[in-house]
Amino acid sequence: MRVTDTGGAGTAPGNAPSPSPAQPLSPSDWDWSAWSTMRLGQVEQALQQWVCADSPAGLGEAMRYAVLDGGKRLRPLLVLAAAESAGHAVGTAALRAACAVELIHAYSLVHDDLPCMDNDVLRRGKPTVHVRFGEAQALLAGDALQALAFELMLPADDSVAPELAFQLCRHLALAAGGQGMAGGQAIDLASVGRCLTQSELEHMHRLKTGALLQNSVLMGALCGRVPEAARDHLARYGSLLGLAFQVVDDVLDVVADTQTLGKTAGKDADNDKPNFVSLMGLAQAQAYAQSLITDARVALDASGLPQVHALHALAVLVEGRTH
């Protein structure tokens, strides 16, 4: 059982960066730091290349500003970790899918931060896109990033098989759309000032953040030819991880300061938004996050997949994150 990376499917030079070769690692010396450094390097390099500045009239710059130099890249790492979970090499399709989910996430943040939504001025420690480029340009940058996410998975060369691209794009469209992320945001809008039950709150987050996180895992699984039975376990892992992510987010909104978060702290209370801490109290919310992560890792082990170090590590990361 070895993590190997053959450099991905062949792609035209200068068009599609291939994952760079990794050192083979045996299970005993699997090393999160080495893995995440390598995978983050691939993702950053690919985003730098694929989110290019050549959209006109400053739009490309606004798009790059929204995507580059920041972000934990949790979703791309989930794609890549799931893509190697069955023991296959991580190829170009997975790297494209990894960047595509990050573009969807980035566009949602740009639109979320707009004055008509959360009206936030700080993101990843920098002025938000509309503060830097104006509201209209921020709106267009978000729109163009959504289109680019799909474009990335549909390269003109033959580096992504049509059948795989079809499934990846379908997952992405469903995760992003009215019954996924956008739908969750609509519930969020409608929930301001209301008391939600835990079940209503979880339904909102399952759409708002959970759909894209879970589909990151599933898209990686498709790229990595994970057998269908194991995919069901990965779906459960992704669903639990997504919910845990949001519970931790609510905890951080209360306990962390703005500088550590890189975005405005205490927003939920300020905006009168329901969240897990207001619903169940701080200690209980922290314990709930921990139990969700434990269940996610149980689901991972139940998958029987040979190469799940990185997916375990990402679950631990979600539980322990500080920003």
Next chain:
Amino acid sequence: MRVTDTGGAGTAPGNAPSPSPAQPLSPSDWDWSAWSTMRLGQVEQALQQWVCADSPAGLGEAMRYAVLDGGKRLRPLLVLAAAESAGHAVGTAALRAACAVELIHAYSLVHDDLPCMDNDVLRRGKPTVHVRFGEAQALLAGDALQALAFELMLPADDSVAPELAFQLCRHLALAAGGQGMAGGQAIDLASVGRCLTQSELEHMHRLKTGALLQNSVLMGALCGRVPEAARDHLARYGSLLGLAFQVVDDVLDVVADTQTLGKTAGKDADNDKPNFVSLMGLAQAQAYAQSLITDARVALDASGLPQVHALHALAVLVEGRTH
């Protein structure tokens, strides 16, 4: 040479409306009114079914409001007309593509009308989406409509072949994105109060409206198995038609009243936006639109395709439209 419609590829009942059977028409009795009534009926029925209200918290209603009960459906008609141009039956893939381009168009109008863009209160004779549902919901409805456009072309059943879906989605992503429609809108933003040359103005419109109109024709051509050589002629037809559409739009902005247009007239002058009338004068702009349409129809004839009645009729429609 007959226009026939076999009802499209098999699709699950209740999931994907198939084009309903048409009366075969011989060239001599080709009838625009019958054709457009039939095709518009198919498009409206499909949009009614596919843009469903089940996105949560009012989002589905806002999406339906943005799409249904209005619009000339020029882009879907271009898809369907191009899809039958080589003499093949119009199937489910073409109807899905037709609706997808309309959803991209509809989302762009919703976002365009927002206060941070054109700040318009009237569209298709009705209050704009943000006036009716609020800015935040309008933003999300636009976002969700873009995702739905891709979803439509990627059905879970086998009604669209993966290779065709790949090409359709790629065309749509490029037409909508930073080097298509969104890029053109960014140029438009940056052009307010500036003098543009005719070439700069045409570049802006080639992206802003031309890319989606031209790709409507090309997506239809892909669905209708138009040979590659003929596709080049259709690309030229689509490009010229797209430009003519915008020149006519600028003429109408000056000569028509708000009630006829169903949207606010005189906007360009009010917003200090460059346009073809301010650049070349009214009579010259009208003559230019006419010459572009003539050239588009020459390109159509040069394609050698057997079934181009509807594409000719749509060119005439663009030239003569009053709203």
